Amino acid sequence: MAKITLQNLRHSYSANPTSPSDYALKQIDVDWQDGGAYALLGPSGCGKSTLLNIISGLLIPSHGKILFNDRDVTTVPPDKRNIAQVFQFPVIYDTMTVYDNLAFPLRNRGVDEARVAKRVHEIAEMLEVTAMLKNRASGLSPDVKQKISMGRGLVRDDVNVVMFDEPLTMIDPHLKWKLRSKLKELHQRVRATMIYVTHDQTEALTFADQVVVMQDGEVVQIGTPVDLFERPQHTFVGHFIGSPGMNVLKCELREGVPLLGGHPVALEGPINSGFGKFEIGIRPEFVSLAPQGLPAVIRKVSDIGRHNVVEAMVGDQRIAAVIDGPVPGQGDAVHLAFNAAQTRLYRDGWIATSPAKAA
Numbered sequence: 001m002a003k004i005t006l007q008n009l010r011h012s013y014s015a016n017p018t019s020p021s022d023y024a025l026k027q028i029d030v031d032w033q034d035g036g037a038y039a040l041l042g043p044s045g046c047g048k049s050t051l052l053n054i055i056s057g058l059l060i061p062s063h064g065k066i067l068f069n070d071r072d073v074t075t076v077p078p079d080k081r082n083i084a085q086v087f088q089f090p091v092i093y094d095t096m097t098v099y100d101n102l103a104f105p106l107r108n109r110g111v112d113e114a115r116v117a118k119r120v121h122e123i124a125e126m127l128e129v130t131a132m133l134k135n136r137a138s139g140l141s142p143d144v145k146q147k148i149s150m151g152r153g154l155v156r157d158d159v160n161v162v163m164f165d166e167p168l169t170m171i172d173p174h175l176k177w178k179l180r181s182k183l184k185e186l187h188q189r190v191r192a193t194m195i196y197v198t199h200d201q202t203e204a205l206t207f208a209d210q211v212v213v214m215q216d217g218e219v220v221q222i223g224t225p226v227d228l229f230e231r232p233q234h235t236f237v238g239h240f241i242g243s244p245g246m247n248v249l250k251c252e253l254r255e256g257v258p259l260l261g262g263h264p265v266a267l268e269g270p271i272n273s274g275f276g277k278f279e280i281g282i283r284p285e286f287v288s289l290a291p292q293g294l295p296a297v298i299r300k301v302s303d304i305g306r307h308n309v310v311e312a313m314v315g316d317q318r319i320a321a322v323i324d325g326p327v328p329g330q331g332d333a334v335h336l337a338f339n340a341a342q343t344r345l346y347r348d349g350w351i352a353t354s355p356a357k358a359a
């Protein structure tokens with residue numbers, strides 16, 4: 001297994017890139033620690049597959065370097081990088097048995113049959129496919145085929161990294177959670193460096209210890225699921241993660257105090273200096289109904305099981321609040337209170353407040 005370093009990485013598919021929009025990857029600097037479980041999370045088109053293909057060697061970046069354990073592999077071909085990659089669609093041989101499919105990556109490397117048998121049985125146990133080892137792959141359902149595909153990615157124990165590119169896309173929703181938790185368990189058992197690419201926050205947050213959030217060819221934040229939830233470094237992260245996502249509210253700054261619909265709003269701590277477009281960010285979990293506070297009008301109430309999500313209007317801005325207990329009705333006038341410790345200011349999208357120092 002290896003530590004993977006991406007240094008000053010940029011990539012353009014165009015031969016003569018002229019503007020930033022010509023770059024699928026604008027600037028990437030990341031360290032992936034040996035044995036870590038990482039997710040690469042971002043919307044379709046943000047550059048996730050491009051980044052994976054650069055790590056696996058299918059693509060040579062226009063600028064920058066890739067290091068495995070501090071060794072430069074930027075121009076090393078894919079078959080010399082010792083990487084396992086699991087794709088969106090199952091890659092298995094229909095005419096072979098499940099056993100032979102799982103054995104393939106090992107036999108391909110000249111591993112002896114005794115060792116092949118040991119590894120195949122271990123992986124089959126973990127994936128709960130032992131009973132079908134003798135079956136032809138052609139008769140299997142797509143879910144099972146994808147499970148075997150994952151098994152092929154995990155069977156070698158000498159790889160630098162195992163990469164998964166949206167592996168659950170084709171899987172039935174009710175089976176997704178099962179494979180998702182299986183993968184987490186597999187990581188805990190094999191302890192390989194794993195990179196899991198997805199546009200689905202639930203998949204990323206369940207699988208990874210560290211989530212790398214990408215937007216438009218750039219990394220906007222790297223952190224634990226808790227970091228991403230509690231202190232989004234960018235409004236994009238706040239909005240993309242959580243359901244509903246963080247409220248991002250235009251505000252005006254007057255003498256260092258943000259005003260929302262003319263009312264002052266208390267922040268978590270001091271504002272870093274600078275000019276730009278200011279927005280308040282607060283998660284719906286930290287907005288409550290109160291006897292006094294920001295005047296608002298209820299627009300919609302949705303029951304989401306354990307809680308209600310209340311959407312209230314302050315002027316032309318919509319604020320979501322997660323409320324336990326009784327909720328007002330549509331059209332009611334209410335007051336909203338923000339938990340100040342969880343209320344942050346963003347400047348041009350980036351966080352611009354620091355937490356208050358403990359006394």
Ligand code: ADP
Nearest residue numbers: 013014024042043044045046047048049050051
């Ligand atoms: P993701 O995997 O996050 O959906 P991709 O890495 O596939 O994103 O794509 C990033 C950007 O690069 C997109 O704008 C996409 O259209 C572009 N792109 C991807 N592959 C190619 C290619 N082979 N040639 C030209 N442009 C590409």
Ligand code: MG
Nearest residue numbers: 048049050165
């Ligand atoms: Mg992709």
